[in-house]
Amino acid sequence: xxxxxxxxxxxxxxxxxxxxxxxxxxxxxxxxxxxxxxxxxxxxxxxxxxxxxxxxxxxxxxxxxxxxxxxxxxxxxxxxxxxxxxxxxxxxxxxxxxxxxxxxxxxxxxxxxxxxxxxxxxxxxxxxxxxxxxxxxxxxxxxxxxxxxxxxxxxxxxxxxxxxxxxxxxxxxxxxxxxxxxxxxxxxxxxxxxxxxxxxxxxxxxxxxxxxxxxxxxxxxxxxxxxxxxxxxxxxxxxxxxxxxxxxxxxxxxxxxxxxxxxxxxxxxxxxxxxxxxxxxxxxxxxxxxxxxxxxxxxxxxxxxxxxxxxxxxxxxxxxxxxxxxxxxxxxxxxxxxxxxxxxxxxxxxxxxxxxxxxxxxxxxxxxxxxxxxxxxxxxxxxxxxxxxxxxxxxxxxxxxxxxxxxxxxxxxxxx
Numbered sequence: 001x002x003x004x005x006x007x008x009x010x011x012x013x014x015x016x017x018x019x020x021x022x023x024x025x026x027x028x029x030x031x032x033x034x035x036x037x038x039x040x041x042x043x044x045x046x047x048x049x050x051x052x053x054x055x056x057x058x059x060x061x062x063x064x065x066x067x068x069x070x071x072x073x074x075x076x077x078x079x080x081x082x083x084x085x086x087x088x089x090x091x092x093x094x095x096x097x098x099x100x101x102x103x104x105x106x107x108x109x110x111x112x113x114x115x116x117x118x119x120x121x122x123x124x125x126x127x128x129x130x131x132x133x134x135x136x137x138x139x140x141x142x143x144x145x146x147x148x149x150x151x152x153x154x155x156x157x158x159x160x161x162x163x164x165x166x167x168x169x170x171x172x173x174x175x176x177x178x179x180x181x182x183x184x185x186x187x188x189x190x191x192x193x194x195x196x197x198x199x200x201x202x203x204x205x206x207x208x209x210x211x212x213x214x215x216x217x218x219x220x221x222x223x224x225x226x227x228x229x230x231x232x233x234x235x236x237x238x239x240x241x242x243x244x245x246x247x248x249x250x251x252x253x254x255x256x257x258x259x260x261x262x263x264x265x266x267x268x269x270x271x272x273x274x275x276x277x278x279x280x281x282x283x284x285x286x287x288x289x290x291x292x293x294x295x296x297x298x299x300x301x302x303x304x305x306x307x308x309x310x311x312x313x314x315x316x317x318x319x320x321x322x323x324x325x326x327x328x329x330x331x332x333x334x335x336x337x338x339x340x341x342x343x344x345x346x347x348x349x350x351x352x353x354x355x356x357x358x359x360x361x362x363x364x365x366x367x368x369x370x371x372x373x374x375x376x377x378x379x380x381x382x383x384x385x386x387x388x389x390x391x392x393x394x395x396x397x398x399x400x401x402x403x404x405x406x407x408x409x410x411x412x413x414x415x416x
Contacts, residue, residue: 116239116243126273127272127276129257130242130245131273133170137234139269141234144234147161157215161206161209164230165207166268169267171199174199176260177257177261178245199233205226209223255275255281309330312405312406313328314330314333317390318361322344322346322361324345327340333379346358361400364387364397364400384404385404386405
């Protein structure tokens with residue numbers, strides 16, 4: 001169904017142009033042939049600004065159009081850029097992003113005029129997250145090129161396909177460390193709403209293709225399509241996402257991203273270099289109004305107490321001076337009277353047990369051992385008691401934690 005009037009008056013005002021563009025997007029989403037929509041577009045527009053496309057998409061979302069439907073348009077609406085080359089489309093997309101950023105009211109305005117130069121400078125820093133992500137993209141781009149050539153030549157792509165699937169690691173790290181921070185801290189929701197969805201779709205398609213053993217013509221066609229999307233995402237990361245991050249993220253934020261990224265597996269065999277500045281960077285002191293501040297976050301005493309009481313274990317902490325410092329609350333198989341707090345731990349054990357407790361703690365203190373597990377039956381229950389050394393980040397002994405866990409649930413699970 002053709003919803004577009006053949007009348008150029010709709011191109012005379014910004015609102016009318018937006019409504020007209022929205023109608024094109026609706027038609028594309030309803031399944032109408034792209035060329036039919038494009039023909040009507042050319043009748044009414046000699047050119048179009050990418051910011052108008054973005055505005056139309058944003059209005060569709062506000063009106064309740066599902067994100068997945070708008071996302072479908074991301075891959076087809078670029079064809080509405082009459083005669084545009086790929087580079088021109090990217091440039092238009094960058095302009096659209098800048099216009100959208102300027103419209104944000106609740107976040108500080110940012111100068112994006114030198115975003116590419118800033119990104120390029122950060123990419124050159126050995127060990128910087130953008131340096132690592134760019135190196136990963138370079139390897140990925142080479143793999144995509146090789147895979148496309150292999151498909152053209154009709155040769156086997158199994159090994160290349162397996163390597164390309166590592167992109168899931170790249171996307172996972174980007175999804176955890178980049179997209180949410182842009183959206184929450186800087187109000188830049190476009191990448192998380194659109195690019196993140198594309199990442200997931202690419203990963204899902206690669207998984208689906210991996211589950212198919214017969215590489216027929218349909219499989220090859222689907223692989224070519226997903227390789228194209230991967231290639232486009234590489235370009236968008238390098239030319240849109242990374243420059244936006246370069247302008248907005250502070251040195252402290254990059255240092256935190258660098259530290260967090262250490263917990264992720266290497267992607268495409270690319271190991272992150274050591275970023276010296278981040279290694280020596282000190283976190284700014286932040287005040288949280290009397291909360292307990294830890295490297296992993298901050299909590300009120302009430303929250304921390306409730307958390308420790310919720311963990312399904314009996315928890316005892318003994319400090320480096322062998323003094324009982326903490327018991328969590330709740331019913332216990334091994335009773336822990338509150339009066340034992342601030343007493344020496346050895347006073348809580350009968351003489352026949354005291355020697356064993358002393359030996360364990362001394363081994364922890366000397367570094368000889370880090371954990372001692374003890375299985376036992378207690379009151380008809382199978383219990384696992386774990387004594388573990390508690391050390392700081394430099395390996396200094398801080399105390400011992402005793403964790404008592406009823407393993408009945410595991411026994412029931414494996415007996416079914």
